[in-house]
Amino acid sequence: MSTKYCFGIDVGGTTIKCGLFNTDGNILDKWEIPTRLESKGANILPDVAQTILEKMDSLKIKKQDVTGIGIGIPGPVDENGAVDMAVNLHWGKVNIKETLSELTGIPVLAANDANVAALGELWKGGGEGYHNMIMVTLGTGVGGGIIINDRILAGSNGAAGEIGHAHVEDAIKDPCNCGNCGCLEQVASATGIVRLAREELSATDEDSVLRGGKISAKVVFDAIKAGDIVACRVAERFGYYLGKALAVFACVTAPEVFVIGGGVSKAGPVVIDYVQKYYRQFAFPACKQAVFALATLGNDAGIWGAAKMVLQ
Numbered sequence: 001m002s003t004k005y006c007f008g009i010d011v012g013g014t015t016i017k018c019g020l021f022n023t024d025g026n027i028l029d030k031w032e033i034p035t036r037l038e039s040k041g042a043n044i045l046p047d048v049a050q051t052i053l054e055k056m057d058s059l060k061i062k063k064q065d066v067t068g069i070g071i072g073i074p075g076p077v078d079e080n081g082a083v084d085m086a087v088n089l090h091w092g093k094v095n096i097k098e099t100l101s102e103l104t105g106i107p108v109l110a111a112n113d114a115n116v117a118a119l120g121e122l123w124k125g126g127g128e129g130y131h132n133m134i135m136v137t138l139g140t141g142v143g144g145g146i147i148i149n150d151r152i153l154a155g156s157n158g159a160a161g162e163i164g165h166a167h168v169e170d171a172i173k174d175p176c177n178c179g180n181c182g183c184l185e186q187v188a189s190a191t192g193i194v195r196l197a198r199e200e201l202s203a204t205d206e207d208s209v210l211r212g213g214k215i216s217a218k219v220v221f222d223a224i225k226a227g228d229i230v231a232c233r234v235a236e237r238f239g240y241y242l243g244k245a246l247a248v249f250a251c252v253t254a255p256e257v258f259v260i261g262g263g264v265s266k267a268g269p270v271v272i273d274y275v276q277k278y279y280r281q282f283a284f285p286a287c288k289q290a291v292f293a294l295a296t297l298g299n300d301a302g303i304w305g306a307a308k309m310v311l312q
Helices: 045-059 096-104 113-124 189-200 217-226 229-252 265-267 267-283 296-312
Strands: 007-013 015-022 027-034 066-073 109-113 131-139 142-148 257-261 291-294
Touching: 007 045, 007 113, 007 296, 015 045, 015 296, 027 045, 027 296, 045 066, 045 096, 066 096, 066 113, 066 296, 096 109, 109 113, 109 296, 113 131, 113 142, 113 257, 113 296, 131 229, 131 265, 142 229, 189 217, 189 229, 189 265, 217 229, 217 265, 217 267, 229 267, 229 291, 257 265, 257 267, 267 291
Parallel strands: 007 066, 066 109, 131 257, 257 291
Antiparallel strands: 007 015, 015 027, 131 142
C-alpha cells in the first residue's frame, strides 16, 4: 500500500508556512514562501498551489496519494471555506476551498489561522491529551481559538474564538483596531501591557526599573522577576482582565485546558500565575479546575493544525 500524504498551510502577512505530513501524523518536510500582497493578494493562492505541486513533483508524490490540503487564513472563514475579507492579505471575498482545490486538483479545508493553530496545539502541543480547549495568543493583539470535542468551534461566519475583542473595560475610550472600545486586546496583549504600565507609572512616584527606558511586555515581566513593585501591579491588572474574561468564556465552553501562546507567553510560567489566580477567583465552580499550560509548537502550530483538519 502506498504512503498517503497531506499538506498543512499557514498563511501569514509576511510568509506562508508549509508542511508535508503523512497520514500517520508525522511531519516529513516544512518550508516557507513569501506572501505576495501586491495586486490585492491575487498571487497568494496560486503561489500556495505552485509550491505544493512543486514539492509533490520533487518527491514523486501522486495526486491520488494526497488526502487533502488544510489551510489557515488570517480572517473569519465560513463553513463553505470562504472569507468575506482578510485585511492583512488585502483580500475581499475569496472562496479559499474552491479556488485552491481548482488550482491543485486536491481537496481543501480552510479555517481561521488562530483556530487552526489552536487545533495544532491540542494535537501535538500544550493541549495534547485533552479534547476541549481554549487557546489564547498574546502578541501585538489577543487571538484565540476554541476546540470542542477535538473540533474547531467556528460559529456561523467563522468569527467564533475572537476572544481579544470581548469588552472588558468601560473606561477605555480610544478605539481598538476592531473599532470598538475597551476590548480585552487593549489590556492583555503586548501593547495592552505597555498601556497598563504607563498608567501605573503616571499614577505613582515610586521607583521602578520601568522608568526612563523603552517599555515592552518583556521588560515588564523581567522587572516582575526582579521584584519590581510597579511591574507586579501591572501584572496583577493584566491577570485580572484576562483571568476574569477566561472565566466568562469557560461558562460557555467548559474547557479542560487553557493554552497560552504568543510572544508574551515567552515570559514563562509567571504569566500563567497571574492569569490563573484571577481565573480561579471568578470561574464557575464546575470550571475552576481547568488546567493552564504554555503553548509549545511556536510558529509551527498553524501547519500542524491545518494538517489535523484534513486527518480528522
